[in-house]
Amino acid sequence: MVSLLPGGNTASATDNLGLNVKGAILIDADSGKILYEKNANEALGIASMSKMLTEYILLDAINDGKVKWDQKYKVSDYAYKISQDRALSNVPLRADGEYTIKELYEAMAIYSANAATIAIAETIAGSETEFLTLMNKKAKEIGLKGYHFVNATGLNNAQLQGMQPKGTSASDENKMPAKSVARLAYHLLKDHPEVLKTSSIPRKTFREGTDDAIKMDNWNFMLPGLVSEYEGVDGLKTGTTDYAGQCFTGTAKRNGTRLIAVVMHAEGAAHIARFKAARQLFDYGFGQFTTEEIVPAGYTFKKQRSIAVKNGKEKNVKIATKDSISMMVKTSEVDDYQAKLVLDKESLNAPAKKGTVVGHVQIDKKSGKDYGFIDGSVSGADVVTAVTAEKVGWFSLTLKKIGAFFSGLF
Incomplete structure (x- = not known):
């Protein structure tokens, strides 16, 4: 073995960041180098972080010409009923309405709209049940481990009013280890960096200028101008259910370096604890690591x-x-x-x-x-x-x- 790097003193700094989370990981988005992990191999609830995989499959379909941004979707009875549940993150859809895939995608990526996500799954695969096959296929293709998908949204199946995909448990929920969530985000950004153009939008109005207009605030509070803003953050996806707790897959870029942080089941103030943990991870990565040529x-x-x-x-x-x-x-x-x-x-x-x-x-x-x-x-x-x-x-x-x-x- 040949050492190629200049001399220096071995660090004594601890890797224990004191994160109040069930699982976490921090990686370099360029090389995939893992900089920190905590309980990163245990499958935990991922909630709406599941939508990253739905985004991935949609963007693949767009690139392959199987789906077009201006393609119209006619609302199914399933999507309509879920869209009317305002206890969930949703943009209400009209039973007789037609929506473009672009509109639905923005609602999913910015506002984590669940019925819009179901609509995209139905557009691509015909039904959410069939879409699960595509999710499992893509997960295997990019090498995810320990994953378990029961729907396209990340909701608990009990929230789907008895219309959950066939063959899935009525109270089951999507699960995956933090390491697999990071791997999903890593490949999503490699294959579809354009996803950041939408995930970085802090606010947008759905169907602006119509009677159906509704304001969408991005659930990623670390974006510029929002309550937990952090320099360089431009994505990627939050998630919250009773089972999964507060979850977040964030990405930030500073001085040419992009990091990906995954936080699973953060404990603390509602919707803020996950961003506090992500901030600790980003501070650690940007503050203590540099990119070096090894060979x-x-x-x-x-x-x-x-x-x-x-x-x-x-x-x-x-x-x-x-x-x-x-x-x-x-x-x-x-x-x-x-x-x-x-x-x-x-x-x-x-x-x-x-x-x-x-x-x-x-x-x-x-x-x-x-x-x-x-x-x-x-x-x-x-x-x-x-x-x-x-x-x-x-x-x-x-x-x-x-x-x-x-x-x-x-």
Whole structure:
């Protein structure tokens, strides 16, 4: 293993932030590096944070041309009845009304409107029951673990007036570990960064200029101008039920660095405790971590600068890192990280093009706790051939085989 970072003193700062929550996690939105976690693997109620997955599936469908923003939705009896329950977060829908997908999406993303979310699920899959299949498929595709979905909204099924998706329990609720919630947000922002254009809107009027106009205040109070505002926050999704408690997946960007914080079942003042916990996480991340280059592009490891080549003009070919590897590390622990070469094969068969993957880089921490990456490993860690390994000509190859034959006899 080769240490590539400048010297420094090992941090003694504690990772215990004193968060009054059942689960939490903080990650770098660029590399997926986990900076902090607390009980991040226990499946807990996620409430309306479920809508991030509904948003993901909708934005996929928009990109694929399966759904259009100006497409009209005719209100189902189910969506209408749920929309009239003002004890829930909702924009009331007319039984005979038609609404564009764009209107419904904004109501879902800004105001966490539940009937609007059901309408989107019905538009994409025909019914919320069928939409659950898409939710589970997408969850598996992006590698979520410990998830359990019973509806598209995150409400407790008991709140769906007996119309919950078929095959689900009448009092069940969506669950997922904080780590999977963070992974969902991480992939959502990677694949659909445009989601922030809507999640960052603090206030908007639904159906402005009509008799149905209703003011929508974003439930994310950390947005600029709202009661718990925090510099750089532009998303992402809150959630609250009796079972899940106060939940929040927030994201903030400062000086080119974007963080994702997930808070599960925060304890404290109504609707404010989750933002207090998120603030602690953001302060910790922005205040104590910096992005460092761990390995430069084209780096060769001293103990393994090349790999053997069979039937090649040269016996060995040079190998090096394909890309640079950067990640967030605690500023006071910058010298604790080491890059280790892991070869996936002992040799190559010629011919092999320049850039052939032969292994990867593993990042290890010499001491103390390291939480790893939200996707399991650092991205951009391929080790490749630095030049083409050309195959030896047939005549030379024949002579080699004859020589090998006779050397075997003696």
